Amino acid sequence: xxxVVQSPLSLVVHEGDTVTLxxxxxxxxxxxxxxxxxEKKAPTFLFMLTSSGIEKKSGRLSSILDKKELFSxxxxxxxxxxxxxxxxxxxxxxxAQKLVFGQGTRLTINP
Amino acid sequence: DGGITQSPKYLFRKEGQNVTLSCEQNLNHDAMYxxxxxxxxxxxxxxxxxxxxxxxxxxxxxxYSVSREKKESFPLTVTxxxxxxxxxxxxxxxxxxxxxxxxYFGEGSWLTVV
Numbered sequence: 379x380x381x382v383v384q385s386p387l388s389l390v391v392h393e394g395d396t397v398t399l400x401x402x403x404x405x406x407x408x409x410x411x412x413x414x415x416x417e418k419k420a421p422t423f424l425f426m427l428t429s430s431g432i433e434k435k436s437g438r439l440s441s442i443l444d445k446k447e448l449f450s451x452x453x454x455x456x457x458x459x460x461x462x463x464x465x466x467x468x469x470x471x472x473x474a475q476k477l478v479f480g481q482g483t484r485l486t487i488n489p
Numbered sequence: 490d491g492g493i494t495q496s497p498k499y500l501f502r503k504e505g506q507n508v509t510l511s512c513e514q515n516l517n518h519d520a521m522y523x524x525x526x527x528x529x530x531x532x533x534x535x536x537x538x539x540x541x542x543x544x545x546x547x548x549x550x551x552x553y554s555v556s557r558e559k560k561e562s563f564p565l566t567v568t569x570x571x572x573x574x575x576x577x578x579x580x581x582x583x584x585x586x587x588x589x590x591x592x593y594f595g596e597g598s599w600l601t602v603v
Contacts, residue, residue, distance in 0.1 A: 384531070420579065420594035421532075466531055474586035475539060476522065476547070482531040 380405040380471045384480035392488050395457050399483045401467030402449040409474060411450050413441055414466040416482070421466055424452070457487045491516045495580050495595035502567070502574070502602050510565045510598045512580035518593070520583040521563035525549060525576045526597075532579060538563055567600060575602045 385400045403411065410428045414421035425434045427443035427450055434441050438457075443450045454461055467480040493514045502508045512521065520539050524532040534547030538557040552571025557563055563582075567574045580595040 388529070419596045423592075464529070464531075468532075470587040475520070476534060476537050477532075477587050477592065479524075479531040479533070482529070484529050 380469070380478050382467055382469050382478050382480040384465075384467050384483050386483060387481055388484045388486075390486045390488065391457060393457060393459060395487075396453065396455045397457060397485065399452040399454075399465050399467075399485070400449060401451070401480055403467075403469050404448060405469050405471050405478070407471075407473075408445065408448075409470055411443055412468045412470075412477070413450070413452050414468065416464045416466055417462075424465075454485075459487050459489055461485060462487045493580055493582055493593050493595035495578075495598050497598060498596065499599045500601070502600060504602055505569045507566055507568050508600065510567070510578055510580075510600070512563045512565065512595060514561055514563075514582045514593070516582055516584075516593060517560070518582035518584050519560070520585060520587075521557070522581040522583070522592075523547075523553075523555065523563070523565045524579040524581065526579060527576050535565065535578075574600055576600060 381404045383402050412426050413424040425441045430445040438455045441452045464482045464484050466482045468477040471478050496511045522537040523535040526532050533549050535553050536555040538544035541560050544555050544557050554566045578598045583592045
């Protein structure tokens with residue numbers, strides 16, 4: 379069974395801290411891994427990772443994939459209250475016909 | 490502007506009643522999806538459709554039904570058989586295979602059973 383597992387499920391930190399969110403996966407015919415940020419409504423796309431060891435970066439956010447150990451991490455440095463959200467990891471399966479999502483990590487940044 | 494429109498945004502339902510959530514897209518996408526999200530959790534796939542007049546069950550299809558009579562429309566009916574329907578429902582669409590940022594999400598519908 380295709381599976382995506384995120385950890386931690388919930389994280390509370392202070393503004394300015396650095397956080398690392400984890401996503402592990404077990405899927406057949408892996409192609410890519412996606413990260414999304416969800417604040418109130420629709421998830422917004424952050425990164426797509428397809429190759430091991432190549433960091434994707436956008437401002438204070440970065441992500442990397444390890445295809446040997448079957449996981450990805452999402453780092454956020456110098457966190458701000460606007461980073462508070464649910465962060466979702468997802469993997470396309472079944473010939474990329476659909477996405478399977480992890481449980482999400484609820485990140486809360488306190489001022 | 491192109492996008493996905495879900496309605497209603499908020500819906501209250503009495504136990505035992507069926508309710509239909511609307512999802513319309515003007516992106517000319519072939520594939521459409523319905524996800525359920527419980528508070529603080531990830532998205533779980535209810536149903537998906539790759540083409541008009543065809544759809545497949547996702548991981549939690551019991552108590553739900555869908556139709557895909559038109560390319561732009563993929564309504565979801567939450568039936569009285571769904572034991573715990575209170576949740577946030579997200580519709581999504583995609584041109585074909587899911588790749589990166591090609592999947593579009595609607596704004597979601599909050600369903601509360603009272």
